[in-house]
Amino acid sequence: MSNNVNNVWVFGQISNGTPTTFTLELLTKARSLSTNVVAFVAGDGAAAAAELGRYGATKVYATGDLAGRMVGTAVASAMKSAIDGGETPDIVLFPQNYEGRDVMSRLSVKIDRSVLTNNVDVAVTGDGVSATTPIFGGNVLVTTAFSGSAPYLVSFRPKSFAAEPSGGAAAAVTTVSVPDAGATGTARVTAVHLEETSGPKLDEANVVVAGGRGLGESTNFALVEELAKLLNGAPGASRAIVDAGWVPYSYQVGQTGKVVKPSVYIAAGISGATQHMVGMKGSKNIIAINKDKEAPIFGVADLGIVGDVHKVLPKLIEALKGRK
Amino acid sequence: MDTMKIVVCVKQIPDPASPGAMDPASNTLKRDGKLILDDSDAYGVEMALQLVAAAGGGEVSIVSMAPNGETAGMRTALAMGAAKGVLISDPALAGSDALTTAKILAAAIAKAGLPDLVIAATESTDGYTGTVPEQLAEVLGLPSVTFAKKVKVDGSSLKVDRQSEGGYDEVECPLPALISVTAGVVEPRYPSFKGIMDAKKKEIVTWTAADLGVTPVGWAGSGQKIVSVAKAEERKAGQVVEDDGEAFNKIVSFLENLKVI
Numbered sequence: 001m002s003n004n005v006n007n008v009w010v011f012g013q014i015s016n017g018t019p020t021t022f023t024l025e026l027l028t029k030a031r032s033l034s035t036n037v038v039a040f041v042a043g044d045g046a047a048a049a050a051e052l053g054r055y056g057a058t059k060v061y062a063t064g065d066l067a068g069r070m071v072g073t074a075v076a077s078a079m080k081s082a083i084d085g086g087e088t089p090d091i092v093l094f095p096q097n098y099e100g101r102d103v104m105s106r107l108s109v110k111i112d113r114s115v116l117t118n119n120v121d122v123a124v125t126g127d128g129v130s131a132t133t134p135i136f137g138g139n140v141l142v143t144t145a146f147s148g149s150a151p152y153l154v155s156f157r158p159k160s161f162a163a164e165p166s167g168g169a170a171a172a173v174t175t176v177s178v179p180d181a182g183a184t185g186t187a188r189v190t191a192v193h194l195e196e197t198s199g200p201k202l203d204e205a206n207v208v209v210a211g212g213r214g215l216g217e218s219t220n221f222a223l224v225e226e227l228a229k230l231l232n233g234a235p236g237a238s239r240a241i242v243d244a245g246w247v248p249y250s251y252q253v254g255q256t257g258k259v260v261k262p263s264v265y266i267a268a269g270i271s272g273a274t275q276h277m278v279g280m281k282g283s284k285n286i287i288a289i290n291k292d293k294e295a296p297i298f299g300v301a302d303l304g305i306v307g308d309v310h311k312v313l314p315k316l317i318e319a320l321k322g323r324k
Numbered sequence: 325m326d327t328m329k330i331v332v333c334v335k336q337i338p339d340p341a342s343p344g345a346m347d348p349a350s351n352t353l354k355r356d357g358k359l360i361l362d363d364s365d366a367y368g369v370e371m372a373l374q375l376v377a378a379a380g381g382g383e384v385s386i387v388s389m390a391p392n393g394e395t396a397g398m399r400t401a402l403a404m405g406a407a408k409g410v411l412i413s414d415p416a417l418a419g420s421d422a423l424t425t426a427k428i429l430a431a432a433i434a435k436a437g438l439p440d441l442v443i444a445a446t447e448s449t450d451g452y453t454g455t456v457p458e459q460l461a462e463v464l465g466l467p468s469v470t471f472a473k474k475v476k477v478d479g480s481s482l483k484v485d486r487q488s489e490g491g492y493d494e495v496e497c498p499l500p501a502l503i504s505v506t507a508g509v510v511e512p513r514y515p516s517f518k519g520i521m522d523a524k525k526k527e528i529v530t531w532t533a534a535d536l537g538v539t540p541v542g543w544a545g546s547g548q549k550i551v552s553v554a555k556a557e558e559r560k561a562g563q564v565v566e567d568d569g570e571a572f573n574k575i576v577s578f579l580e581n582l583k584v585i
Contacts, residue, residue, distance in 0.1 A: 015489075015490075070467075070468075070469070070495070072458060072468070072470070073467070073468075076462075096454070097489065098470065098471055098486075098487065098488060098489065101454050101455060101458065101470070102458050102468075102470055104455060105455040105456075105457075105458030105459045105462065106458055106459075106461075106462045108422075108423055108455065108459055109423065109426065109459050109462035109463055110462065112423070113423070113547060114421045114422075114423055114546065114547025114548045115421075115422060115423065115453070115455050116548060117422075117452075117453045117454055117455060118452065118453070118454070127551075130551055134556060135353075138556055139555065139556055139558065140346070140553060140554070140555060140556060141553070141554045141555075141556045142351070142550060142552070142553050143550070143551050143552040143553075143554075144548050144549065144550050144551065145548065145549055145550075145551045146547060146548055147546070147547055147548060147549050148547045182465070183465055183466065183467060184461065184462060184465055184466060184467050184468075185467065186467045186497065186498050187467040187468065187469055187495055187496065187497035187498075187501070188495065188496050188497075189486075189493045189494070189495050190494045190495065190496050191493065191494040192488070192491070192493050192494075193491045193492050193493070193494070194490045194491040195490060195491040206584075207584060231579070231584060231585065239507070242507075242508060243507050243508035244508070245508060249473070249487055249506065249508075250490075250491070255452060256446070256447065256452075256507075263582065263584065264579065264582060264584055266575075274340075275449075281559060285578075285582060286559075287575055287578060293564070293566075298561060298564050299559075299561050300559045300561065301561060301562060301564070302562035302563070302578075303562055303563055303565075303574060303575065303578050304561070304562065304563065304564035304565070305564075305565060305567050305571045305572075305574065305575065306564060306565065306566045306567060307566065307567025307571055308567070311567065311569070312567055312571060312572050312575075315569075315572040316572040316575055316576070319572055319573070319576050320576070320585065323585065
C-alpha cells in the first residue's frame, strides 16, 4: 500500500436493496488499495450498508431518491459537490457499464481529469497510479499511468476481481446533497422496463451456449436456447445477430456486451471476432462449432468441431435428451 | 419541431477487418493507413437522416477529428445524405485523451453553431474508451441519453428507450440534447451512386486545434501516459476435429468429463 493513496471511492450500484456483484468486486479491490473505502451510491444506501461494509466499504455516501433524474448527471454532481466540500478521493473506481460510464464521464469534465477505461487491474506504485487494459482481443496488455494530480478515474470490466468478503462491519451511511445540474440535469426516466428472464443469468451461468451468424436465420436460435436449457445454462449471442435483431441486446457476449467466465462456453456458428473473444476468453472450457476451419474461434477452443451447426446441434440435443 | 439541425460525431478508423498494430514509438494504435467510417457511426448518421425527415426539414452535418487530413470516412457519411462536414485536423492532436477529444469536438460544434441534437455512437470500434459522448454533453452543457435504442422527437423533447442492465428505461429529454445510439438501432442505408457522386462536391471545412482555441492538446494535454505494452498469456488451441456425422459424441464425452452432464 502506498502512502499517497488514502481514500478510494467506488461508484456502487444497488439493485432491490442489494449491492450488485460488480460493486462487490470493485470494493474487494478498493480495500487492497486503502483502508478508507467509500461506496458512493445512487438512491438509498441504508438497506445495503451491511453488505457494502462486509465487502470493505468503511463509509457509504448515498444520494437518496433521484426522482427520475439520470444517474450519470446526478451522481457526478453529488461527487463534485463532495470534492468541493473538502473530500479528497485519490482514486475513484467505476464499473464499465451504462451508469458507471455516464457518472465517470460527467465527473471527468467537472473536475477536469483524464479517465482510463476498460481495465482489468489497477496498481499503485512509487510512480503513481496505473491501470491495465487488454487490447487486440486480449492478446496484448497495455498499462497506462496517470500523469497530473488526483482524483484518478478508472473503470473496470466485469469479473476483473473476485468478490471476497472482508467481514467488515456495516458501513455508516451519509446522505450527500445532489446539486441542481441546470440544463444538463433535465432528462427524466419516466418508466422502467425489465425483461423477463428464466434460467440462470448470462454472466453468472455455469454453462453458456452462444449463437452467431453461422446459425443462418433467426429461427435457428431456438437450437441454442434448447441446448442451453438442457445444460441448465444461459443462451448468449454474438454482436452480429444482436445487431441483426434476432435476439435482445441483453444476450450479447463481448466487448460491448457481457463478459462471461463459465465452466463451459459453447460457441455455435461464431467465427470469433475480437469483439466477441474479449467477452468469453476467460471461460474455463471452450467448445466451438463452426463450418470454417480457419475461424479464429478454434484458436481458443479446447474442443473444436469443424462442421455445420445445423447438423451438429440437433444431434447433440437428441443425445442429451436421451440421457435424461 | 418544424426543422431539426443535427450534428453527428463520426470517427474514421483503420479497417477493423485488417489486424490492428501498435506504433512502437508512441505505444498507441497505428492509424496512419487508409481510414474508413467507423461502422458504429453509420447508425448515428442514419438516425439523424430519419429524424430530420420526420421533422419535415432541417440539416444533418458531421464532425470528425483526425491527426491527418483524411476524409474518406466522412465522404461515406456525406454519401449517405449528410449535408456538410467539419474536420478538425491537426498533427498536434495526436495522443489526445478522451477528455481532450471531447473538448475539441465541443469547441468545433459550438463554433459551427449549436444544433438541436448531437448524436454519437456509444463507443468507437478501434479505441472504445466509451466516454466521449457523455463528456461532450457535459462540456456543451447539454442533457444526454446514452445507449439510446429507440428515439422519437415529440415537440421540443426527445422520447428515448435507453438500454439498461435488466431491460430498458423510457427517458424524456428536452432539446437541445446529446444522445449516443447503439448499433442496430436503425438499418443504415447504403449510399446510392448519386449520393457518392454528390458527396464529392459537399463541403468539408477543416479547422486546427488553434482555430478552436483549445489548449493544451495531444500528448501535452493528455492526463495519461502508456508505460508498458506486454503480450498476454495466450490461450492454447485444443483438439480440432472435422465432423463426420458423429462429432456430437465428442462434445458429449467432453461434457461428461467435466461432470456438466
